[in-house]
Amino acid sequence: MADDVFLADADFEAYRKLIYNESGIHFTATNRSILESRLKERLREKGNPSMRAYFETISRDKEELKSFLDSITTNLTRFFRNQAHFDALEHFVIPELLKIKQGSGSNTLKIWSAGCSTGEEPYTIAMLLSEILPAPWKYEIVASDISLKCLMTAKDAFYAESRIVGIPDNYLKKYFNKVEGGYKVRPELMSRIRFDYHNLKNDSGLRNLDIVFCRNVIIYFDEAAQTAVMNRFWDSMASKSFMFIGHSESLFGMNTKFEFVKTQWATLYRKYI
Ligand SMILES: C[S@@+](CC[C@H](N)C(=O)[O-])C[C@H]1O[C@@H](n2cnc3c(N)ncnc32)[C@H](O)[C@@H]1O
Numbered sequence: 645m646a647d648d649v650f651l652a653d654a655d656f657e658a659y660r661k662l663i664y665n666e667s668g669i670h671f672t673a674t675n676r677s678i679l680e681s682r683l684k685e686r687l688r689e690k691g692n693p694s695m696r697a698y699f700e701t702i703s704r705d706k707e708e709l710k711s712f713l714d715s716i717t718t719n720l721t722r723f724f725r726n727q728a729h730f731d732a733l734e735h736f737v738i739p740e741l742l743k744i745k746q747g748s749g750s751n752t753l754k755i756w757s758a759g760c761s762t763g764e765e766p767y768t769i770a771m772l773l774s775e776i777l778p779a780p781w782k783y784e785i786v787a788s789d790i791s792l793k794c795l796m797t798a799k800d801a802f803y804a805e806s807r808i809v810g811i812p813d814n815y816l817k818k819y820f821n822k823v824e825g826g827y828k829v830r831p832e833l834m835s836r837i838r839f840d841y842h843n844l845k846n847d848s849g850l851r852n853l854d855i856v857f858c859r860n861v862i863i864y865f866d867e868a869a870q871t872a873v874m875n876r877f878w879d880s881m882a883s884k885s886f887m888f889i890g891h892s893e894s895l896f897g898m899n900t901k902f903e904f905v906k907t908q909w910a911t912l913y914r915k916y917i
Pocket residue numbers: 667668669717718719720721722725758759760761762765788789790791794842843844845858859860861864890
């Protein structure tokens with residue numbers, strides 16, 4: 645029975661290697677118990693196959709592998725998470741970008757929310773940019789995640805009462821409709837974001853982005869995977885562009901070309917060539 649299963653050392657090694665190779669997510673001895681409990685849950689959902697049998701399944705069945713990876717992700721997020729980042733976006737990044745792009749022939753800012761979870765981050769960016777961008781500036785947001793369940797919630801854009809904390813009242817009134825049990829993002833705002841499945845271990849094909857948000861995602865990767873992801877972001881970004889990572893994350897000591905920027909609101913990174 646799944647309740648009795650014990651993740652033997654050899655199984656732990658096999659699972660953690662597969663997870664790492666497929667997603668960059670790095671389970672260590674310290675967070676082994678998290679993997680074990682999520683795996684038990686998944687095995688229960690699948691009718692309690694053995695650890696070994698399930699490992700064989702995910703090794704050959706790409707769809708089941710996707711569902712498994714989904715089940716081991718941590719998706720905690722909220723609207724306006726780390727307000728200081730949004731202050732830096734409003735008061736530093738946007739004014740800089742408008743200067744940089746003035747006369748470039750393009751009046752559209754391209755933004756990527758990578759590891760967007762259930763959508764709170766890209767909807768926050770969209771609300772803020774809708775408020776502050778002067779005409780004729782426009783924005784486009786791509787938001788991606790490895791979790792299909794999260795992407796479904798994000799696309800559905802319904803948030804229970806308990807999840808709308810942090811949204812200023814005027815934004816709530818302007819960008820959401822009150823529905824039974826919670827709030828639904830208005831279609832105009834929803835239409836500004838394209839949600840896509842994307843695994844950060846692969847190249848996204850996105851290019852010329854002006855701003856990347858990848859917050860509280862690389863914290864689950866080891867340094868090699870973090871560096872690889874950051875270098876892929878570099879390739880997807882425009883020559884003068886900005887990158888936000890989580891406030892407890894850092895590129896310090898990592899082999900990337902990003903420049904560290906300290907603003908009075910928050911720290912961030914930029915590609916400035
Ligand atoms: C803790 S949430 C962060 C959400 C949001 N960025 C924030 O800061 O509130 C981390 C998200 O990263 C996603 N993630 C983890 N590994 C990933 C990968 N290899 N590719 C794409 N997304 C990944 C998870 O599915 C999860 O939804």
